[in-house]
Amino acid sequence: MSRTALEAEPADQPPSGDDHAFFGQPKGLLTLSGLEVWERFSFLGMHAILVLYFADTVAHGGVGMSSGTAASVSAAYGTLVYLVSVAGGWLADRILGSYRAVLWGGILIACGHYAMAVPTGTMTWVGLGLISAGTGLLKPNVATMVGKLYRTDDERRDAGFALYYMAINIGAFAGPLITGWLGDHKGWHWGFSAAAVGMTFGLVQYVAGRRHLAGRKNTAEFALAPDALRRAVRLIVVGILVAAVLATGLALAGWLTMGRFVDLLTVVSVVAPVVYFAVMFMSPRVTPEERGRLRPYIVLFLASTVFNFILFQAYSTMMLLAASNAETTILGFDFPASWYASALGAFEVGLAPVVAALWVRMGRNQPHASNKIAIGVVLGGLSFLLMVLPTSGHSGDAYRMSAWWIVGSYFLLGLGDILLETSGMSATTKLAPAAFSSQTMSLWFLSLALANGIQAQTVKLYDDVSKPAYFGVNGAIAVAAGLAVMAAAPWLRRTMHPVH
Numbered sequence: 001m002s003r004t005a006l007e008a009e010p011a012d013q014p015p016s017g018d019d020h021a022f023f024g025q026p027k028g029l030l031t032l033s034g035l036e037v038w039e040r041f042s043f044l045g046m047h048a049i050l051v052l053y054f055a056d057t058v059a060h061g062g063v064g065m066s067s068g069t070a071a072s073v074s075a076a077y078g079t080l081v082y083l084v085s086v087a088g089g090w091l092a093d094r095i096l097g098s099y100r101a102v103l104w105g106g107i108l109i110a111c112g113h114y115a116m117a118v119p120t121g122t123m124t125w126v127g128l129g130l131i132s133a134g135t136g137l138l139k140p141n142v143a144t145m146v147g148k149l150y151r152t153d154d155e156r157r158d159a160g161f162a163l164y165y166m167a168i169n170i171g172a173f174a175g176p177l178i179t180g181w182l183g184d185h186k187g188w189h190w191g192f193s194a195a196a197v198g199m200t201f202g203l204v205q206y207v208a209g210r211r212h213l214a215g216r217k218n219t220a221e222f223a224l225a226p227d228a229l230r231r232a233v234r235l236i237v238v239g240i241l242v243a244a245v246l247a248t249g250l251a252l253a254g255w256l257t258m259g260r261f262v263d264l265l266t267v268v269s270v271v272a273p274v275v276y277f278a279v280m281f282m283s284p285r286v287t288p289e290e291r292g293r294l295r296p297y298i299v300l301f302l303a304s305t306v307f308n309f310i311l312f313q314a315y316s317t318m319m320l321l322a323a324s325n326a327e328t329t330i331l332g333f334d335f336p337a338s339w340y341a342s343a344l345g346a347f348e349v350g351l352a353p354v355v356a357a358l359w360v361r362m363g364r365n366q367p368h369a370s371n372k373i374a375i376g377v378v379l380g381g382l383s384f385l386l387m388v389l390p391t392s393g394h395s396g397d398a399y400r401m402s403a404w405w406i407v408g409s410y411f412l413l414g415l416g417d418i419l420l421e422t423s424g425m426s427a428t429t430k431l432a433p434a435a436f437s438s439q440t441m442s443l444w445f446l447s448l449a450l451a452n453g454i455q456a457q458t459v460k461l462y463d464d465v466s467k468p469a470y471f472g473v474n475g476a477i478a479v480a481a482g483l484a485v486m487a488a489a490p491w492l493r494r495t496m497h498p499v500h
Contacts, residue, residue, distance in 0.1 A: 025160045026149040031209030032142055033167030038202025039106065039138060040168045042113055042195035043131070045175025047315045048341035049183040049191050050074050052323060061119070061187050071316040071459035075452045076262040077128055078312055079269050082449035084136025086272065091137065093436070094224050095232065098141045098148075099213065105137025106203045113196030119189040127192070140445050143425050145213060159356040161422040166352030171198075173345030180338030262456050269453030273301065273446045280443075285435035293431045296370070296495040299488060300424055301447045303373050306481040307420050308451035309458075310380040310474065314344055314413060316455070317462050317470070318406065325391070327403045343407050347414030355418050369423040370492035374485035376420030381478030383412035384471045391467035431496065
């Protein structure tokens with residue numbers, strides 16, 4: 001297309017012919033889904049081997065942590081990633097705009113993975129910090145950009161988010177296969193380097209496809225006035241420097257230990273969503289109608305927290321269980337324990353188009369979003385209850401269970417994830433107050449931070465209680481929470497308009 005034609009198009013809207021160009025969906029969905037393929041490839045590919053790297057001996061290139069500590073630190077990293085998403089949403093709304101927030105987030109993520117490829121402990125922690133900051137910029141805003149491709153009453157919306165989530169899980173499937181093999185055969189930092197290359201590919205295709213995106217203008221949608229912008233930038237820079245100096249001083253003094261840092265993140269993960277909901281409820285820019293829609297959103301938030309508490313353990317306690325007590329041979333083929341994480345992505349890749357097609361076929365007769373979310377939570381709980389069976393009846397920890405137990409657990413978890421996350425993200429973009437659009441998506445990701453924060457404390461018990469008790473109690477709590485959301489479905493249907 002010529003330069004003149006491009007300039008004739010609205011600066012913030014994709015070309016008019018894009019609306020049904022990608023399997024009946026807007027073509028911008030292809031660009032954003034492509035970015036997420038590579039972002040998830042890098043993030044979950046790295047996450048699949050992170051807990052194993054922490055738990056491996058120093059002699060084998062690991063950190064030498066106990067299993068419970070390794071899972072707790074891994075969960076704390078996840079907590080930090082999603083806590084930073086609040087700042088990412090605010091920066092997009094007020095300073096950067098969604099397109100630039102996602103771009104700079106991707107750059108920070110890529111730099112973080114390249115840092116982790118360097119085989120030193122210091123660069124590992126630097127890399128995790130960069131990835132946390134970058135993911136906080138990218139994740140809430142790319143999901144918001146998907147929502148901007150559709151009108152609020154567009155019935156393709158849930159199906160579009162299901163396709164988007166399928167793309168996410170193509171990366172979730174492929175990432176652990178590559179990083180896991182490299183980590184097992186070449187060394188953990190070789191696995192981290194593959195994640196770096198993947199994120200670089202994602203950035204290239206995102207920039208190449210930017211003309212198909214809505215909301216790609218350089219200015220923020222609710223930009224600060226020039227004076228306020230300068231003050232905000234100064235405060236951000238000073239705040240980062242003060243926090244860095246304070247953390248360094250406390251660490252050198254021996255007060256800020258890894259355990260205390262994990263505990264601090266858990267406290268922040270609990271306090272942050274409470275404060276954030278309070279700010280939105282009291283904001284004069286939120287209308288009474290929008291405020292009414294935030295009340296049922298609290299239920300969805302808590303449901304997401306419970307489910308993701310189970311889901312994220314697919315990359316911590318379940319990965320540790322697979323490494324120590326599961327067969328790593330199927331049909332005569334040996335594979336790294338980290339490949340189990342790819343089973344979760346594979347199920348979601350396979351099931352997402354089926355779920356999307358089902359919702360399109362059912363149209364307005366499909367289950368209400370709250371019921372989809374409730375079923376997802378129940379399935380997450382059942383995935384843990386299933387693990388009670390193969391872990392029971394053993395006198396010690398030297399047993400080996402069939403690989404199919406973990407594969408079956410991941411099947412239930414994958415189906416639950418599709419139902420909950422696609423409906424939850426779609427509902428969030430509909431229920432969001434206009435003045436907090438990107439930030440409300442950040443609030444959804446705060447549910448993931450809270451899930452990780454709770455997990456960071458709970459997994460400390462992994463070495464201290466029996467495996468049947470650990471998986472049984474956690475699974476039962478999740479099932480009970482899902483049933484409670486189902487019981488609240490009549491009230492949720494009345495109060496969640498225009499979500500259906």
